[in-house]
Structure formats: C-alpha cells, structure tokens
Amino acid sequence: MxxxxxxxxxxxxxxxxxxxxxxxxxxxxxxxxxxxxxxxAGGSPANGARVTARAWVDPGFAERLLADANGAIRELGLSMSGGLQEQRLKVVANTEAEHNVVVCTLCSCYPIALLGPSPGWYKSEAYRSRVVRDPRGVLREFGLQLPGTTRISVWDASAESRYMVLPRRPAGTERLGEEELAGLVTRKGLIGTAAV
Amino acid sequence: MPDLAPGMRVRTRSTDPDGHTRLPRYARGAVGVLVEEAGVHPLADERARGRAGTPQPVWHVRFAAADLFGAGDHTVTVELWEDYLVPIGERA
Known part of the structure; x- marks a missing residue:
C-alpha cells in the first residue's frame, strides 16, 4: 500500500x-x-535553471531550444521521457515586448523533469481560473509589475505538451559564468510568475 | 476538414460533451488563430471513454482575451485537438 x-x-x-x-x-x-x-527522480528546478543559463550564454542553443526543446535539452543530458512516454516540451521566451506565463486550467500539467514537483499554488483553483482572465492582476499579486507596453501571453497546458518559460537575462550579469547565472534562476521565473 | 496550417483562423466547437474533454469551457465557441502544430496524439475524449483514441494533430491555438472574456489585452494559447476546431468559412 x-x-x-x-x-x-x-x-x-x-x-x-x-x-x-x-x-x-x-x-x-x-x-x-x-x-x-x-x-x-532527478526532476528539479535546477534542471530548468541549467537550460536557461545555457540559453543565455549560447545563442545557438537558445535557437534550438525554442525550435525543438526536446532535442535541445538532450544536449544537456536531460529528457522529458520519465513517464509512460516522452512528453513534448515547448519553451517560450520572455522578451521586453512579451511576457509568457504557464497554467494548466484543466488540472495541473507541469514539466516535472525540468521543474520538479509543482508548487501548491500552481494547482490551486484560484491560480488556474484567474491567470487566464487577468494575468496582469495575478502577476502583480506575485510581485511582478510589468510595464503596460509588455504584452502578456498565457499558455494553457490543456493537452500533451509541457511548457517552460525562458526568462530574460537580468541586466548587469555580463561577467557571470554559466553556473552563477543558473543560480539566479527561480522556479517562479520558469513558470512566468516572476522575473529573474 | 481542409488541411490546417499556421495562421489559419478557426472556431472551436461550442458543444458541451457528456464526458471528459480537453476543450476548456472558457475556450468554447471562440475564434482563434493556429500558431503551431504540437504533435499528433490520440483524442483524449475517446481515451477517457476507454477507447484507443484516433491519433490526430493537436494545435496551439491563440485567442485574444477580449474574445474569450470580453475584456483583457493579453492572449491565451490553448492546445486543442483538430476534432475541436472548425476552420472559419466552413460551416460546422
């Protein structure tokens, strides 16, 4: 039992x-x-952070990650095949013009291999029902105040893909190495409810 | 159904099925734009009824929040099986 x-x-x-x-x-x-x-086993936000840091320092990797995330994360020894079958991974990049945030309105689909088990709030009815209607308001409650000129794209994991947000590289981090950069990345940053 | 392609406008079905579906209620009967194909998967509605499920393309479909909720300047991208979609111009 x-x-x-x-x-x-x-x-x-x-x-x-x-x-x-x-x-x-x-x-x-x-x-x-x-x-x-x-x-x-092995599922942790540290994986998503590694992927993010690599994308920040290697534009070629970033391009491959956005085009075919499953293939790109294999370059780092990671995979989405921990469950019954390999799940498709879709990575969406934040820019100055566009901010992405992920939700599963129907249940709680989540990229466990890259982010570990999901936080309680991600599974709450409040987050799932509100972030699709009023993402700007919900993000403000998370402490993320986006400029009015930044468009918001909400991604609903309603089928077979899993999503990870590629956060923007913070200003003033030009001198940091890949490992130090990975240390800046948070789980909320990878879901889209915080900036890095 | 004609071949779907990115950029095409579609309307989602508005029926409320008896059993499991992955067409969220808030996205029913709405007009959106196909962004990208997200693989081919057995229809979840059929699998939930214990059948093998017909494999068919699944699409990222982008909706303007104002079209879904009557307000909002953001977009919501939902992942939908072809079965849920009717290309605009074709009668359901």
Missing part, C-alpha cells in the same frame, strides 16, 4: 481501489509509490 494519504473522501476511494488491486494481485505492495518515485 502506498504511503501518505490525506483524509479526504477521494483519498479514501483511491486507497480502497488500490487495496482491491493489490488483493487481486494486479499491483504489488508499494508499487505505486515506487512508480511515482521513479517518475520524480
């Missing part, structure tokens, strides 16, 4: 189904936890 469950009715139902599957020999004891651990 898998480990942690909260005391909600849906959790009780899931636990009951899991017990039946184990009883009938369709699932091994603890198999679900093992599969989830395998899926999460």
């Amino acid at each position: 898998s480990g942690t469950h909260v005391g909600s009715p849906i959790a009780a139902r899931v636990r009951h189904v899991e017990a039946l599957l184990e009883h009938r020999g369709l699932l091994d004891d603890g198999e679900i936890d093992r599969r989830i651990d395998e899926f999460l």
Whole structure:
C-alpha cells in the first residue's frame, strides 16, 4: 500500500481501489509509490535553471531550444521521457515586448523533469481560473509589475505538451559564468510568475 | 476538414460533451488563430471513454482575451485537438 494519504473522501476511494488491486494481485505492495518515485527522480528546478543559463550564454542553443526543446535539452543530458512516454516540451521566451506565463486550467500539467514537483499554488483553483482572465492582476499579486507596453501571453497546458518559460537575462550579469547565472534562476521565473 | 496550417483562423466547437474533454469551457465557441502544430496524439475524449483514441494533430491555438472574456489585452494559447476546431468559412 502506498504511503501518505490525506483524509479526504477521494483519498479514501483511491486507497480502497488500490487495496482491491493489490488483493487481486494486479499491483504489488508499494508499487505505486515506487512508480511515482521513479517518475520524480532527478526532476528539479535546477534542471530548468541549467537550460536557461545555457540559453543565455549560447545563442545557438537558445535557437534550438525554442525550435525543438526536446532535442535541445538532450544536449544537456536531460529528457522529458520519465513517464509512460516522452512528453513534448515547448519553451517560450520572455522578451521586453512579451511576457509568457504557464497554467494548466484543466488540472495541473507541469514539466516535472525540468521543474520538479509543482508548487501548491500552481494547482490551486484560484491560480488556474484567474491567470487566464487577468494575468496582469495575478502577476502583480506575485510581485511582478510589468510595464503596460509588455504584452502578456498565457499558455494553457490543456493537452500533451509541457511548457517552460525562458526568462530574460537580468541586466548587469555580463561577467557571470554559466553556473552563477543558473543560480539566479527561480522556479517562479520558469513558470512566468516572476522575473529573474 | 481542409488541411490546417499556421495562421489559419478557426472556431472551436461550442458543444458541451457528456464526458471528459480537453476543450476548456472558457475556450468554447471562440475564434482563434493556429500558431503551431504540437504533435499528433490520440483524442483524449475517446481515451477517457476507454477507447484507443484516433491519433490526430493537436494545435496551439491563440485567442485574444477580449474574445474569450470580453475584456483583457493579453492572449491565451490553448492546445486543442483538430476534432475541436472548425476552420472559419466552413460551416460546422
């Protein structure tokens, strides 16, 4: 039987189904936890930060990343194939003229391999329902005040792709190396709810 | 359905299906522009009903917020199966 469950009715139902599957020999004891651990293994925002820093220092990589993100992240030894099948990755770049922000309005789709498990607010109904209608207001609540001249593009992960935002490189970082640059990148920056 | 291509204007279906769909309610019956094909995948609505699902192209479709919500100067790009889309000009 898998480990942690909260005391909600849906959790009780899931636990009951899991017990039946184990009883009938369709699932091994603890198999679900093992599969989830395998899926999460190696998934961390540090991966997204590495990808971002490489794109900042290597314009050729940035170009490949925006054209074919799955191929580009393989150059860094990363992949989107931790689940049942490889997921398509779409990277969208912030510019002075355009700011991107990612949401999954239907559930909580998220690029776990590059960002790790998603934050609680990303899964909240408030974020999911409001950021598509009023992104400027929601971003302001996150502390991100965008100039009125910056267009906002919201990406709804409603199908099979997963999305990562490529933040803008901060001013005054010309002398920093790739590793130091990666240290500046935050999870919120990669979702689009903060600048870097 | 004619071959879809980036830049083409489409209208999303407005029907409210009985079961699972990945056409969000806020994007139903709306006009948007095809941005880019996002691969070919079995239709999620059919898979949710226990069928294998017909593989078909999925598109990034960009909508003006004002067209979806009646207000807003941003865009929302939703990922939609071809089944949800009707090219403008063709009668549904």
